[in-house]
Amino acid sequence: MLSKQEIRELIWKRLEEENIALFPQPVYGRIPNFKGADKAASNLAKCKEFKEAEIIKVNPDSPQYKVREIALRQEKKVLVPTPRLRGDFFLLDPTRISSSDIPKASRISGFEKYGIMVSLESIERVDFIVAGSVAVDLNGNRVGKGEGYSELEFGILRELGKVDENTPIATTVHDIQIVNEVPSEPFDVPIDIIATPTRLIRVNRKREKPKGIYLEYLSKQKIDETPFLKKYLKKRRYNSL
Numbered sequence: 565m566l567s568k569q570e571i572r573e574l575i576w577k578r579l580e581e582e583n584i585a586l587f588p589q590p591v592y593g594r595i596p597n598f599k600g601a602d603k604a605a606s607n608l609a610k611c612k613e614f615k616e617a618e619i620i621k622v623n624p625d626s627p628q629y630k631v632r633e634i635a636l637r638q639e640k641k642v643l644v645p646t647p648r649l650r651g652d653f654f655l656l657d658p659t660r661i662s663s664s665d666i667p668k669a670s671r672i673s674g675f676e677k678y679g680i681m682v683s684l685e686s687i688e689r690v691d692f693i694v695a696g697s698v699a700v701d702l703n704g705n706r707v708g709k710g711e712g713y714s715e716l717e718f719g720i721l722r723e724l725g726k727v728d729e730n731t732p733i734a735t736t737v738h739d740i741q742i743v744n745e746v747p748s749e750p751f752d753v754p755i756d757i758i759a760t761p762t763r764l765i766r767v768n769r770k771r772e773k774p775k776g777i778y779l780e781y782l783s784k785q786k787i788d789e790t791p792f793l794k795k796y797l798k799k800r801r802y803n804s805l
Contacts, residue, residue, distance in 0.1 A: 565745050568707045571699045575741055584738055588626060595625035595696035595709055596741075600761030604736035605630035608694070608759035609638070613732040617691035619643065621653075621721075623714065624672055625696040628736060633670040636661065643687060644675055645717050649790050653687060654679030684720060684792055690727050693718070695755060697735040704754035704769035705746035706735060712786075718753045719777040720792055729773050732756045739763075751778045 566574070576592045579585040586597040608614055608631060620635050621643040622628050635642050642656040654675040661669045661678050669678035695714045700706045708714050721727045734757035742758065742765075751774055758765040777796065779787075787793045 565747055566743075568747060569710065571707055571743060571746060572710065575699045575743070578740055579738070582740070584740065586626075593709060595623065595627060596698065597626040598738040598741075600738060601627040601736060602630040603761035604738070604759045605634055607761070607764045608734055608736055608757070609634045611734070611757060611759075611764055613692055613757070614734070619688055619690050620692045620694065621645075621690045621717070622694040623696040624675065626672070628694055628696055629670055631694050631736060632656070633666055636666045636670060637663075641688075642670075643682075643690065644679065645713070646681075648711075649713060649716060649720075649792065651791070652681055652683045655682045655687070684724060684726075687726060689725075690721060690731060693727065693731060693733040695733060695735050695753065697737050697741065697755075699741050699743050699746060700735055700737060700755060700758055700767075701743055701746045702758075702765065702767050703745075704756060704767040704771070705748045705752065706755050707746050712751075715751050715753050715774065716777070716782075716786075716790070716793075719751065719774055720796075722774065723776045723796070731773075733773070734759060736760070749781070750774065751781050 579591055579596050584598050585591045619641045622632050624644045632642050636658045639658045644654045656669055656679045668674040697706045698709055733755045735755050736759045739760045739762055753773055754769050754771045
């Protein structure tokens with residue numbers, strides 16, 4: 565089995581060499597944007613779980629721009645994490661955004677202008693999650709760009725009771741981003757639904773979702789750089805006295 569990094573390098577290379585990658589380029593080191601990302605978003609929006617969701621958490625990356633736009637046009641609230649979880653979340657509320665401004669609000673450059681900052685503790689329960697991926701397999705395993713923020717965000721939300729085992733998690737990718745097998749670790753968050761430009765796939769998920777924050781897998785630097793984790797660790801220490 566290829567390692568996570570070997571899979572990343574393979575997918576980034578293929579997207580560039582086969583002229584599938586889109587701006588921002590090069591896609592190396594990123595959740596890659598790809599031709600057909602808008603079609604993948606439209607396919608995702610057809611699934612029952614997306615239609616029924618009122619509050620959707622979506623990653624801030626370029627290939628999921630259209631997912632955010634569609635969600636807002638369907639009058640769903642969209643939660644987007646701040647970069648590297650240095651702050652809390654941006655809440656994009658369609659009742660506060662004009663129809664003509666929705667495309668701008670859906671872009672990374674528009675989050676601060678059109679969104680409002682909400683604390684992790686104060687957000688409402690999340691109905692649906694969209695994660696960015698470099699690669700996925702049909703058992704629901706995914707690999708991101710390697711910084712672990714999707715896993716950390718899910719762990720925090722699970723600790724706070726905002727998500728649970730049954731919260732559906734989806735991703736949008738190009739068809740070539742689906743690989744035979746992705747290795748997994750206990751903190752990795754499996755997905756339930758894959759949307760590509762050509763199809764909508766319900767995976768044969770083999771693993772449960774993480775039950776919370778797994779501190780043993782986090783570096784001291786990651787904890788120190790994430791305000792919520794510093795507060796969380798301090799609270800745990802206090803409660804253990």
